[in-house]
Every structure is written in C-alpha cells, then in structure tokens.
C-alpha cells in the first residue's frame with residue numbers, strides 16, 4: 001500500500017480535485033458576528049485595536065445587521081456598553097438597556113437573523129468584574145439572580161439565544177429556571193462553558209470597556225493549563241440545561257474544542273476572540289501576512305478541531321470572500 005501504488009499527490013492536482021476531497025468546508029452558515037451596542041444615535045466609533053469593529057448606537061447596529069443578513073451570516077451576538085455602571089450591574093436588567101433596545105429594533109426591522117445576547121455583568125459593573133462583590137470577592141450565588149434577570153430581560157426583548165459568559169457555578173441552571181418560569185421555554189442557552197482566563201481578551205476590554213478595576217478573573221475563569229476541567233464544566237452546563245456549549249478563546253485551545261466535540265453530543269462553538277483578530281489585522285496592515293489566506297486557514301482550523309459554530313469578528317469578511 002505504499003509508493004508507488006499510493007500517491008497522495010494525485011488528489012491535489014487541481015482545485016476541482018482538492019475541492020472534491022476536502023474534509024472541512026467552511027461556510028457562512030456556521031458563523032456568528034459579535035457586535036457592540038452603545039448609547040446615543042448615529043454613533044459609530046471604531047475600536048482602535050480592532051480595525052473594522054465598531055461601538056455603535058442602536059440605529060447603526062440595525063443597519064449593520066442588514067448587511068450581516070445579506071451576507072448569509074445566520075446570527076449576531078450583542079454586547080452592551082451601558083449609559084451608567086454600578087456595583088451590581090443592575091442596568092443590565094433594564095428593559096430600556098442598550099442591548100434590550102437593540103434586540104427590539106432588530107426585530108422591528110424584520111430581519112431573520114438569530115439574535116444572541118452575551119449575559120454577563122462585567123460590562124455593567126463599575127468594578128468591571130463578571131459578578132457582584134461581597135467581602136472583596138466575586139460572590140458566586142449572589143450573582144446568579146442578576147444574571148437570570150438579565151437573561152429574562154433579553155428574552156422579553158426578543159432574543160433567540162442567551163449566552164452566559166460569566167463562569168459562575170450554577171448560572172446555566174439559574175437562567176434556565178428563570179426563563180422557564182416566565183414561559184420562555186423555547187429560548188436556547190449557548191453556554192460559554194470552557195472560558196479560559198486569557199491574555200487574548202485585551203482588545204475586547206477596550207471594545208466593551210470592561211477591564212476589571214482590581215484583581216483579575218482567575219478565580220472564576222479557567223486556568224489555561226486545564227482540559228479535564230473543561231470537560232467537567234461542559235458536562236455541568238449540559239446537565240443544567242445548556243443547549244450548546246462554547247470554548248473561548250479558540251486558537252490556543254483547539255485541543256479543548258476537539259475533546260469537547262468527541263465527548264459530548266451537543267453543538268459546539270468556539271469564540272475566535274479579539275486578540276486573535278487583532279494579531280491578524282496588525283500583521284496584515286504591516287504587510288507581514290496575507291489576511292484573507294490566514295483568516296480562512298484559522299477558521300478552517302477551528303472548524304476542523306470540532307467547532308461547528310464560530311463566533312468571529314472576521315465573519316463579514318469571510319462571508320464576503322465566499323460569496
């Protein structure tokens with residue numbers, strides 16, 4: 001079975017042949033585009049470390065959502081930059097909040113886009129942590145109620161899927177219970193199940209204005225060295241009612257994506273995060289990398305590792321290239 005009977009190069013001779021035998025086919029149908037909603041009208045402010053990504057007021061969000069839908073991308077995930085912050089992030093639960101208003105306007109625009117919302121407190125707390133603080137620590141159980149009420153407010157506004165990213169223990173169960181109690185049994189949960197404490201979130205903190213004002217997130221986000229623990233987190237989230245799970249970031253955790261894909265039978269997503277995006281953009285701007293080529297290679301790699309859903313700031317570019 002070896003040379004000369006087997007010549008793998010036979011199947012690489014033309015694009016038609018390579019396409020025929022390609023094992024991983026990237027498609028816009030698996031992409032989700034992240035967006036940042038801010039107060040005001042006609043606001044469209046580029047995030048300096050993330051060229052092509054903007055903080056936008058609700059009216060602008062709706063405009064870009066039209067573009068996203070036309071490109072064949074099935075959904076967006078919304079992050080909010082609120083008008084004000086407080087220690088408990090209470091504004092995150094308001095029906096008048098930026099995210100809630102954005103959902104309503106996207107719905108009014110009659111778009112078929114799936115609207116996913118990030119559920120967390122870090123964008124809404126003045127201390128920048130993902131939970132409420134008690135005795136100088138991020139208090140797990142006290143945070144669950146705020147998260148559940150926030151998720152409920154997103155569902156009321158018209159979200160299709162809520163995506164808790166806080167990494168508190170028990171939050172998927174708390175959110176599921178709150179949604180079901182209020183007759184939102186059809187709203188799905190995409191859990192950031194294995195979210196690592198990563199340096200690759202740097203540019204996001206500028207985009208979402210959510211850097212912690214003291215300490216760091218190591219007491220709730222996962223340690224980069226762990227994969228067995230990721231499987232435990234995923235198992236718990238599914239047990240609590242998660243419909244889909246996610247690994248975040250993507251590139252340094254491809255083995256985690258693979259393990260999760262192999263061990264669980266739910267849709268698996270990966271978040272190709274801000275730092276991963278910024279590295280490519282910066283190198284491409286300097287002419288050091290061929291942007292289109294490396295982006296396609298990166299997303300193919302994430303899908304090949306096992307992620308059927310990829311949340312990525314490259315989504316619009318990729319969908320455009322593939323049209």
Ligand SMILES: [Zn+2]
Nearest residue numbers: 120121122130
């Ligand atoms: Zn957070």
